[in-house]
Amino acid sequence: MARLGVRHMEHITMAHGAGGSIMAKFIKDYILRYLGGSKADVPLEALDDAAVVNDIVLKSDSYTVKPLFFPGGDIGRLAVSGTINDISVLGAQPAALTCGLILEEGLPLKDLERILLSMKETCEEADVYVITGDTKVVERGALGGCVINTSGIGFRTEATDHNLAVVKKYRPGFKASWILDSNLRARDKIIVSGTIGDHGLAVLSAQEGLSFGSEIKSDVRPLNKLVQRLLEVGGITAMKDPTRGGLSNALNEFCEKSNVGILIHEDRIPMKEDVRIACEMLGIDPLEVGNEGKLVIGVIPEVAEEVLAALRGTEEGKEAEIVGEATEEFNMVVIQTVVGGKRVLMPPVGDPVPRIC
Numbered sequence: 643m644a645r646l647g648v649r650h651m652e653h654i655t656m657a658h659g660a661g662g663s664i665m666a667k668f669i670k671d672y673i674l675r676y677l678g679g680s681k682a683d684v685p686l687e688a689l690d691d692a693a694v695v696n697d698i699v700l701k702s703d704s705y706t707v708k709p710l711f712f713p714g715g716d717i718g719r720l721a722v723s724g725t726i727n728d729i730s731v732l733g734a735q736p737a738a739l740t741c742g743l744i745l746e747e748g749l750p751l752k753d754l755e756r757i758l759l760s761m762k763e764t765c766e767e768a769d770v771y772v773i774t775g776d777t778k779v780v781e782r783g784a785l786g787g788c789v790i791n792t793s794g795i796g797f798r799t800e801a802t803d804h805n806l807a808v809v810k811k812y813r814p815g816f817k818a819s820w821i822l823d824s825n826l827r828a829r830d831k832i833i834v835s836g837t838i839g840d841h842g843l844a845v846l847s848a849q850e851g852l853s854f855g856s857e858i859k860s861d862v863r864p865l866n867k868l869v870q871r872l873l874e875v876g877g878i879t880a881m882k883d884p885t886r887g888g889l890s891n892a893l894n895e896f897c898e899k900s901n902v903g904i905l906i907h908e909d910r911i912p913m914k915e916d917v918r919i920a921c922e923m924l925g926i927d928p929l930e931v932g933n934e935g936k937l938v939i940g941v942i943p944e945v946a947e948e949v950l951a952a953l954r955g956t957e958e959g960k961e962a963e964i965v966g967e968a969t970e971e972f973n974m975v976v977i978q979t980v981v982g983g984k985r986v987l988m989p990p991v992g993d994p995v996p997r998i999c
């Protein structure tokens with residue numbers, strides 16, 4: 643059922659928001675068709691984590707996680723971190739956020755206060771603040787309490803330009819002025835900043851009342867300071883936060899937009915044992931599960947070890963690994979499995995866990 647193409651559907655389904663290939667086709671067929679066509683530096687059509695206009699990085703994102711509170715985080719921390727991270731992965735330092743609250747009639751004020759306090763603490767952690775916003779209330783219904791939209795702008799820093807200078811030193815023809823999904827080239831190394839699948843499994847456990855031995859906690863956190871630290875080392879060509887659709891979706895987006903193949907070694911992908919076992923039990927591919935505090939980084943091979951060392955020197959990057967590299971030998975994402983074979987890692991059709999962000 644989940645494999646039906648968009649053309650067979652006459653109404654919006656959960657799959658249209660699930661971050662997989664159905665959502666990608668929906669965005670091309672509808673959103674880009676009507677809203678595309680700008681002359682922005684990085685336009686809507688790039689479908690990157692954020693856009694760029696007049697050298698300002700701009701991002702808007704809405705958060706619909708169910709339940710509002712889950713192990714390791716809540717919708718407030720998610721709404722601040724998610725938008726900050728999407729701005730950061732282009733190489734920008736976020737400057738400020740907006741916050742649109744859509745509250746459902748009946749939401750306990752103590753829950754709203756808990757969410758706002760969490761947003762405040764996350765803003766302080768990132769040193770990026772909400773400076774304008776809006777509040778609306780709708781009738782009791784299907785929101786599950788509230789939906790939060792945050793938008794944000796970000797600017798180039800000295801570290802942004804230093805990073806690009808390092809890339810150009812090793813790749814003189816490099817033209818891009820931001821870190822984009824389309825910048826990956828053969829031989830670039832692929833780094834994953836930490837364990838995969840934690841967020842999606844934590845939300846799923848809260849949705850279904852499951853427990854997986856020791857508690858699996860969401861990794862949700864703002865990554866702007868970590869990204870700026872990595873840009874000071876330099877040599878990063880492409881970068882994403884592997885949210886909906888997980889690592890699998892992020893790698894396939896690199897592959898499609900950069901027109902290169904990617905070879906990944908399964909045994910090098912950082913993953914908590916509890917997450918691996920829970921995914922096996924539930925029949926979920928952990929590579930398709932969303933993350934909210936991780937980076938997938940394409941980096942010039944000559945400096946990959948330096949970027950890895952910088953990551954490992956931080957709390958949020960201490961389990962980072964070089965998991966593979968870009969190649970001209972094929973034009974898809976291929977995974978070298980633990981048992982020795984190779985298989986194509988197709989982009990996910992939808993998200994195995996709904997409403998996680």
Ligand code: MG
Binds near residue numbers: 727728882883884885
């Ligand atoms: Mg993103």
